[in-house]
Amino acid sequence: MATAVKVDEDAKSRLEELQAEIKLATGEKVTQQTILSRLIEDAHESKSDFVDSFRETTVPLSDEEIQRLNEARIESGKETDEDDIDDILYG
Template sequence: MTPSLNVDEETKDRLEELQAEIRLRTGREVTQTELLRQIVDRGYESRGEIIDSFNESAVPLSEDEKAAMQRGRFSSGNETTESDVDDVLYD
């Protein structure tokens, strides 16, 4: 049997909201115990980091996967700045 943890209603509500957001964004059901363990073990700085930790795609790539991605890269010889990217995305 798992020992209980007493939390106030506001904290419980926030945990439930976070559980729901994880379910919506990752498709995974997580228990409050899993959620608390993840928060305590890893010491996240933001809500987004906590949610992403339950998303399987957030798992770091293996060295073979990184090498496969880099094989398809090439240099066009043109330097791209952040503003160049912003112009393409937002204009």
């Protein structure tokens, strides 16, 4: 059973371009429904990456965020080396 999905003109145009590229590259004619199904399947396989793409925050941090982070740091006056960090983290 097929269900209609509304997409804006830009998305529709890009879907048509993708359909044409597939036809040129493979010689196979595929429907837009097949393309969308494949895209959904691929997104499902890498679900965490896909979900993360909708988050408001981004990595790496912006210059402003880096500056705020650096301004919030304090100097403890105690020198720390890798062994100290390993002891703290791993006991």
